[in-house]
Amino acid sequence: MTRIGTRTLNRTTLERQLLLERAGLSIVDAAERLLGLNAQGPNLPYLALWNRLREFEIKDLTAAIEDGTLVRSTLMRATQHLLSVPDFRLIRPAVAPLLVRVQRNAWGKATTGIDLDALVADARRLLADGPLTRPQLGKRLAESRPGADPTALGWTVQYLEPLVHPAPSGTWNVHGATPFASAEWTGVTGKADLPEMIRRYLAAFGPASVSDARAWSGVGGLKEIFEEMRPELRTYTDENGRELFDLPDATLASEELPAPVRLVPDFDAPLLAFADRTRVMTDEVRKAVCIGASVAATVLVDGTVAAKWSTKKTKDAVELTVEPLRKLSTVERAAIEEEAGRLLEFTDPGAVVKVGI
Structure with missing residues (x-):
């Protein structure tokens, strides 16, 4: 089996989740691409x-x-x-x-x-x-x-x-x-199609392990389904030797692809779709982001979680505060401020805007 590095997994996940470049898809096409x-x-x-x-x-x-x-x-x-x-x-x-x-x-x-x-x-x-x-x-x-x-x-x-x-x-x-x-x-029925759910999950989040698919869905008994599907899937190993599955015709993104700053909301899918979330954040960062049942709104810098963000509104103004989870360079801070300003123009047009890091 081919070994995949964490950075390749990161870029592949971001590409499939439309976080490397904003796409020109319809809303429905995007929702289906992201699987919800x-x-x-x-x-x-x-x-x-x-x-x-x-x-x-x-x-x-x-x-x-x-x-x-x-x-x-x-x-x-x-x-x-x-x-x-x-x-x-x-x-x-x-x-x-x-x-x-x-x-x-x-x-x-x-x-x-x-x-x-x-x-x-x-x-x-x-x-x-x-x-x-x-x-x-x-x-x-x-x-x-x-x-x-x-x-x-x-x-x-x-x-x-x-x-x-x-x-x-x-x-x-x-x-x-x-x-x-x-x-x-x-037209929903009681008949489950777990193999198709797995195919769609891998298209949106793969390569991924059985444990990853279980963590994303909450559905048990997937190990047996993956085994039945093994002949139709491609397999890899990650840096820790875990077995990962993917669709046979799915491509991996180059680890050299740039990943722009993104201010994703609470519970955003890439932060929840894996049992092993090291492709998007370190275990130390995870402890600060995933507290109990909550998952904070986060700032992705170079593809991984580098900060949390929150907003506070008054009658005529809105303030977005960024809480770094690692040291940010001057260039990174400037990129975050620029993207945060664009986000506030979307959420609160016409309001007095302040961004603090």
Whole structure:
């Protein structure tokens, strides 16, 4: 097997994730190329695409969410993601066992004695009349289940039934209660195609190990699927001897490719898509970026995490603060300030802007 250096893995990941050069793709094509956008917060998909697409505008992504071209739901790692409808049909059945396990671990005790199949069937009937928020749905379901915890019922349905969260939820700067709507219109079924999910994962993030694919998806049992697929995949080893898989016709990026400064948002995919994240950050940096369930907004310099960033807004001004995680050169600081200024022009046009490092 060919050995791949960490820098080659870094450049290949950034290239596949559109972080070496902004692309002229449509929003849907980009979302499918990236295999989804993290949507834990409403603005995160917008910031992710701003970093990756030329001439990207907020209204374009909002329109794609409003017309249902892209849907938001609980998916990989049991977290919120924004995907195209075809990709939702691919991913939702694949992560179904994960979501069943999460429900059991988080709400199993609170739903002991409740017929979960009947609960889901009742939820479907209620949602047939239109979207409900999780508290509203839980309260309605509890009406026929005396003593049941409405919160547990709402969360249980979120994990066990394919649902989407319709606009305006999930659009730019829209916060508040998340509505649930039936996903039946998407054509999602219960049949999982794990080999196709793996192919798509490798296209977006490869070369990668079995553990990497598990970390990205939260899905177990992938070792056996990779073994079945071995004849159709290419294999490599990394600098630590780990076996990596890739698509047979996928190319590796040159380690000499330049990597421009990028200010990626919280939970951005390359920071979460691997069990071994040394291709994008050192273990020491990871401890500062990944704290508990949170993953900070980060600054990529020469392709790796060099700082964290955050913003603070007042009525007429916005300040972006960069917290270095290593020593930055004068040239690097200037490049970060320039990119940060462009980002604030996108997020807060017309505001008084200040960038501090």
